[in-house]
Amino acid sequence: MEANIREINEKIKREHVIIEQLFAEIGKVIVGQKYIIERLLIGLLANGHILIEGVPGLAKTMCVRTLAHTIHTKFQRIQFTPDLLPADLIGTLVYNPKDGNFTTKKGPIFSNIILADEINRAPSKVQSALLEAMQERQVTISENTFPLEEPFLVLATQNPIEQEGTYPLPEAQVDRFMLKLKITYPNKNEEKQILERMSRGTEPSVNAVIEPKEIFRLRELMHSIYIDEKIKDYIIDIVFATRQPEKYKLESLKNLIAYGASPRASIMMTVAAKSHAFIQGRGYVTPEDVKQMGMDILRHRVLLSYEAEAEEKTSEDIISAIFDQIEVP
Numbered sequence: 001m002e003a004n005i006r007e008i009n010e011k012i013k014r015e016h017v018i019i020e021q022l023f024a025e026i027g028k029v030i031v032g033q034k035y036i037i038e039r040l041l042i043g044l045l046a047n048g049h050i051l052i053e054g055v056p057g058l059a060k061t062m063c064v065r066t067l068a069h070t071i072h073t074k075f076q077r078i079q080f081t082p083d084l085l086p087a088d089l090i091g092t093l094v095y096n097p098k099d100g101n102f103t104t105k106k107g108p109i110f111s112n113i114i115l116a117d118e119i120n121r122a123p124s125k126v127q128s129a130l131l132e133a134m135q136e137r138q139v140t141i142s143e144n145t146f147p148l149e150e151p152f153l154v155l156a157t158q159n160p161i162e163q164e165g166t167y168p169l170p171e172a173q174v175d176r177f178m179l180k181l182k183i184t185y186p187n188k189n190e191e192k193q194i195l196e197r198m199s200r201g202t203e204p205s206v207n208a209v210i211e212p213k214e215i216f217r218l219r220e221l222m223h224s225i226y227i228d229e230k231i232k233d234y235i236i237d238i239v240f241a242t243r244q245p246e247k248y249k250l251e252s253l254k255n256l257i258a259y260g261a262s263p264r265a266s267i268m269m270t271v272a273a274k275s276h277a278f279i280q281g282r283g284y285v286t287p288e289d290v291k292q293m294g295m296d297i298l299r300h301r302v303l304l305s306y307e308a309e310a311e312e313k314t315s316e317d318i319i320s321a322i323f324d325q326i327e328v329p
Contacts, residue, residue: 005226009283015221016281018210025070025206030063031197032190039181039296040067040155042275044215045222048178048268049134049154051119051169051300058183060157064115071215072208073112073151080122082167086129090139104141109133112149112212116156120166127173130154134176151215171303178268179293180300218278225274227285230329232270235290239266241322242302250325253318256308261301269297287328295319 019041026037036052040063043050052060061077068075078089091107108114109130116130133139137148156177158169174180186194197204237248243260245253273289280289295316302315 005284007283008221008224008226011221012225012278012283013281015218016278018214018218019279019281021209022067022070025209026063026066028204028206029066030059031193032186033059033063033183036060036063036181036183037067038276038279039179040064041279042272042293043155043178044071044151044153045218045275045278046178046268046271047151047153047219048271049176050156051174051177051180052155052157052183053160053180054157054183056159058185060183061115061117064113064155064157066206067155068113068115069206070209071113072211074149075113075115076108076111077115077117078108079117080119080126082121082123084122084126086125089126090129090133091141093142102142104144104146106141106146107139109139110146110148112151112153114152114154116154118159119156120158120169123167124170127167127169131173131176134173151212174300175262175264177300178272179296181296182299222274222278223271225277225283225285227270227274228329231273231285231287231290234287234326234329235266235269235273237326238290238294238298238322239263239269241326242298242318245322248322248325250321253321256305256311256313256318257302258305258308259303261298265297265301269293272297291323294323 022041023037030037040050044067052064054060065075065077087107089107090109091105093102094105095102119127119130129139133148133152134154137150137152139146139148239261241248241250242257242265245251245257269290272293273285276289276293277283277285298319299315302318304313304315304318308318
């Protein structure tokens with residue numbers, strides 16, 4: 001067993017050069033924001049969609065666009081608006097009066113990396129069309145079903161302010177996002193670097209440093225990363241504590257949680273922890289990997305009760321209390 005772990009560790013260290021190249025290329029454009037860049041790469045490795053929340057001007061769109069430009073893939077930015085139709089997203093049938101036949105015109109969803117900008121501004125029909133693409137990785141137009149080309153990744157942004165005229169994402173769709181990220185403002189030094197870099201009048205360019213086949217190879221290697229049974233039990237305990245907090249001496253949380261995390265959370269946390277270990281250049285998962293990814297995996301999967309809202313508790317408060325209580329292996 002130790003020999004296998006050592007072998008995986010050596011492979012990860014060799015392949016970690018690609019991750020370093022991606023960080024370097026993205027760093028040409030993006031100042032700071034290590035958290036979001038790291039999470040975007042984790043989503044790419046884990047084949048998981050990401051929802052990014054933050055106020056305007058924090059480079060959410062630029063981060064996604066820059067990541068896409070470092071990969072030899074097709075990238076499509078879709079601006080979600082209240083008048084957007086499902087056909088604008090997935091495509092439609094076009095009638096040809098000359099021969100009386102219909103031909104399929106594919107929409108912008110037929111790309112590899114999709115930036116769904118301000119996803120909560122589109123109506124529920126559009127969100128449902130995106131849901132099939134995210135979960136099934138296919139699109140249905142009339143009677144025909146078209147598989148989406150891999151890699152396929154949806155990176156969506158939403159604005160936590162200006163909620164007037166928005167359509168909140170249904171829980172079923174939010175659950176399809178592997179991670180929900182919350183971006184904060186840069187610090188003083190980072191903002192000064194941004195000011196100096198962006199006031200030159202020219203935007204730095206990035207080079208594509210990775211092919212899709214390399215992404216698939218890295219994903220296979222990531223899944224081979226060793227995770228101990230005790231860490232698996234640790235993940236299960238964390239997820240079960242969101243459903244049955246009283247069994248983990250968290251009676252105070254029982255009336256604050258309306259619905260706990262689903263089994264998808266356990267799967268996502270395991271895969272995300274492996275991806276985080278890969279990003280750190282390790283061939284094995286530690287409890288710290290689970291802790292680092294836990295909030296991003298669970299914050300949109302733990303639904304609060306009216307009592308929690310009345311007490312002004314957030315899902316982050318609940319999750320922090322669970323992590324503080326569950327014993328670390």
